Amino acid sequence: MVGIISYGAYIPRFRIKVEEIARVWGDNPKDISGGLGVQEKSVPDLDEDTATIAVEATRNALLRRDVDRDGIGAIYVGSESHPYAVKPTAATVGAAIGATPVMTAADYEFACKAGTAAVQTCMGLVGSEMVTYGIAVGADVAQGAPGDALEYTAAAGGCAMVIGSKDPIAEINHTCSFTTDTPDFWRREGQAYPRHGGRFTGDPGYFKHVQGAARMMLEQMGTSPSDYDYAVFHQPNAKFPSRVAGMLGFTKEQIKPGLVVPRLGNTYSGASMVGLAATLDVAEPGDRIFVTSFGSGAGSDAFDITVTDLIADTTVFDRAAAPSVEDLLANPIYLDYAQYAKHKGKIMVQK
Structure with a gap:
């Protein structure tokens, strides 16, 4: 695996x-x-x-x-x-x-x-x-x-x-992706700053693709939101991931450990991965984590992850040897x- x-x-x-x-x-x-x-x-x-x-x-x-x-x-x-x-x-x-x-x-x-x-x-x-x-x-x-x-x-x-x-320390049970040509955000070569399509970055950008990949994952795995201990969604702000979690049936408690954007901001390519890191910082053996990223242009990658016993085995993996996301914040x-x-x-x- x-x-x-x-x-x-x-x-x-x-x-x-x-x-x-x-x-x-x-x-x-x-x-x-x-x-x-x-x-x-x-x-x-x-x-x-x-x-x-x-x-x-x-x-x-x-x-x-x-x-x-x-x-x-x-x-x-x-x-x-x-x-x-x-x-x-x-x-x-x-x-x-x-x-x-x-x-x-x-x-x-x-x-x-x-x-x-x-x-x-x-x-x-x-x-x-x-x-x-x-x-x-x-x-x-x-x-x-x-x-x-x-x-x-x-x-x-x-x-x-x-x-x-x-x-x-965590098995990736499955991954799938949902991608379309949706120019909601872009930066041409030589331009210092990106441009965005205003309200279109929400829908048909973020919400269509995050839901598309997430629902595909749930269907392919035969699972429901209640089967997961934690969930992480791309966090350009705190409103979008909280809203899409609710739309999909996940709870505030499931997304709370990974929702670091209020004190961090949007780290773009690092956003969903830092959220996953923050979740792994507190995860226990057997916990199941649902992750869905989003990238403008536009697409989402979804992951079904199960934490193994090795995350708590310090002879193999020492979580305390490096700073946690909370330490870094x-x-x-x-x-x-x-x-x-x-x-x-x-x-x-x-x-």
């Missing part, structure tokens, strides 16, 4: 509160935070980008379990903010963890579901025995134009999953808008 061998997340310590952004643009902070369900978002340090975040998340995954570097045959990094248009982030990750040169590596793009697409690719390579381990990363330094609605949520962070078949350093703009490269300081 192919599954998750280990996992790790990384979130920068810097934050900016929603009311600070609203103050600059003259918006009502109560309308913003109340409508989105987001109080603050993470901000990268001046020297952090998708590559450094991907490396840190992967290193945290490898702290929890000693994985033979020679067995890592594939590394895929999903992001929509790769630091280079032509130069793979995945190769940098491989070099940083000592896995090169014997591996296949590539960067993925599919808006916010590129990381889960990387998980599916690693599942195929492991399942076919072409590789022993594959590493799938979802990481982003998300972009939002000054004054745009996206600026209130576009955050920084990521998660790495080590995929293998030998003694997984703690002790934030708050920035004002000018500092935030400098960190995000919205303003350039000439020396």
Whole structure:
């Protein structure tokens, strides 16, 4: 059975509160935070980008379990903010963890579901025995134009999953996807910031595809929402995943552990994977987890996951060896808008 061998997340310590952004643009902070369900978002340090975040998340995954570097045959990094248009982030990750040169590596793009697409690719390579381990990363330094609605949520962070078949801490029972050509969100080559279709990002974007993949999974597995202990849905804000959970029949209690967006913001390709990491941080053997990502353009990947006894076996896997998502969200350093703009490269300081 192919599954998750280990996992790790990384979130920068810097934050900016929603009311600070609203103050600059003259918006009502109560309308913003109340409508989105987001109080603050993470901000990268001046020297952090998708590559450094991907490396840190992967290193945290490898702290929890000693994985033979020679067995890592594939590394895929999903992001929509790769630091280079032509130069793979995945190769940098491989070099940083000592896995090169014997591996296949590539960067993925599919808006916010590129990381889960990387998980599916690693599942195929492991399942076919072409590789022993594959590493799938979802990481982003998300972009939002000054004054745009996206600026209130576009955050920084990521998660790495080590995929293998030998003694997984969580078995991936099944995966399926739902994809259409729905241009609800896009960024052309050379443009600094993405554009979005306003209300169309909700429907026919997010809700159609998340429900499409989720209902397909429930039908193919012959399950219902009550068969799962936890559920994780892509979280561009707190309103969308809460609403789609209710539409599908999941409860607030099932999505609560993985709903980190109120204090984190939307980490794009990392969003659903960080939510899964937060859920694995508290999961017990036998727990069943339902996951559905979403990427604009548009598509969703769904996963049915069962946690194994090994998640509690410290001789194999040490969950405490790397910071939990809750640890990474703690002790934030708050920035004002000018500092935030400098960190995000919205303003350039000439020396």
